[in-house]
Amino acid sequence: MLKRMRSDIQAVFDNDPAARGWFEVIFTYSGLHAIWNHRMAHFFYRHHWFTIARIISQASRFFTGIEIHPGARIGNRLFIDHGMGVVIGETCEIGDDVVIYQGVTLGGSGKEKGKRHPTIGNNVVIGSGAKILGSFKIEDQCNIGANSVVLKEVPFGSTVVGIPGRVVRQGGKRLDRLSHQMPDPVVDAMGLLQREIEQLQVEMKSLKEQLEAEKLPKE
Numbered sequence: 001m002l003k004r005m006r007s008d009i010q011a012v013f014d015n016d017p018a019a020r021g022w023f024e025v026i027f028t029y030s031g032l033h034a035i036w037n038h039r040m041a042h043f044f045y046r047h048h049w050f051t052i053a054r055i056i057s058q059a060s061r062f063f064t065g066i067e068i069h070p071g072a073r074i075g076n077r078l079f080i081d082h083g084m085g086v087v088i089g090e091t092c093e094i095g096d097d098v099v100i101y102q103g104v105t106l107g108g109s110g111k112e113k114g115k116r117h118p119t120i121g122n123n124v125v126i127g128s129g130a131k132i133l134g135s136f137k138i139e140d141q142c143n144i145g146a147n148s149v150v151l152k153e154v155p156f157g158s159t160v161v162g163i164p165g166r167v168v169r170q171g172g173k174r175l176d177r178l179s180h181q182m183p184d185p186v187v188d189a190m191g192l193l194q195r196e197i198e199q200l201q202v203e204m205k206s207l208k209e210q211l212e213a214e215k216l217p218k219e
């Protein structure tokens with residue numbers, strides 16, 4: 001157990017350049033506290049002491065702002081940075097060396113029963129505010145962009161951004177340009193006006209030329 005706790009602390013140093021010393025990390029990193037509390041809660045959950053498990057997880061939520069359901073299965077060296085607003089659902093599975101930033105939800109889509117939360121592979125980074133909803137898998141070595149909403153499986157080594165999340169990079173190679181950007185109606189209207197003005201200018205010019213050509217012989 002001590003070995004595992006030591007590797008949890010090491011994960012903080014590996015992922016957070018702001019971490020200074022062991023004392024500071026142990027006493028001030030709420031992500032670390034949430035993971036340690038979760039291990040306790042998960043122990044009771046596995047032994048069917050569901051109420052005690054929930055009490056521990058809710059107390060942990062109160063102190064850390066991180067809600068991990070006692071049923072969630074979490075691998076080694078998970079690092080939850082800042083933490084506030086993180087929600088991890090009951091049937092969620094998380095691999096090793098995963099980084100989760102604040103405001104991340106690993107939740108259900110509301111349409112599934114049984115296994116209804118995502119499975120996260122190893123070495124995955126989940127950006128702040130990202131929502132991963134449903135019982136699919138995020139394969140190893142993926143980056144999930146901040147504030148994206150991921151609703152389906154993500155293949156190995158991908159970067160996903162946007163709403164709904166789409167793969168923009170795979171195996172280090174960039175895919176087609178993003179089409180998740182929202183249309184801007186003001187810019188579209190301005191563009192239309194600009195094109196109409198240009199067309200009118202062309203018509204005016206040719207009308208003027210016609211008029212001048214008609215006037216010239218009379219003079």
Ligand SMILES: CC(C)(COP(=O)(O)OP(=O)(O)OC[C@H]1O[C@@H](n2cnc3c(N)ncnc32)[C@H](O)[C@@H]1OP(=O)(O)O)[C@@H](O)C(=O)NCCC(=O)NCCS
Nearest residue numbers: 101126127128143144145146147159161162168169177178
């Ligand atoms: C997604 C992320 C991991 C970058 O991955 P990457 O593979 O290096 O991707 P790139 O930076 O090359 O970006 C690829 C494209 O996605 C866009 N993009 C990157 N992150 C995005 C995001 N969160 N939302 C929308 N678009 C995003 C880029 O603008 C770029 O678009 P372009 O092709 O039109 O230029 C990173 O942008 C991110 O969101 N990290 C989360 C970090 C975080 O949450 N920090 C909180 C600290 S408190």
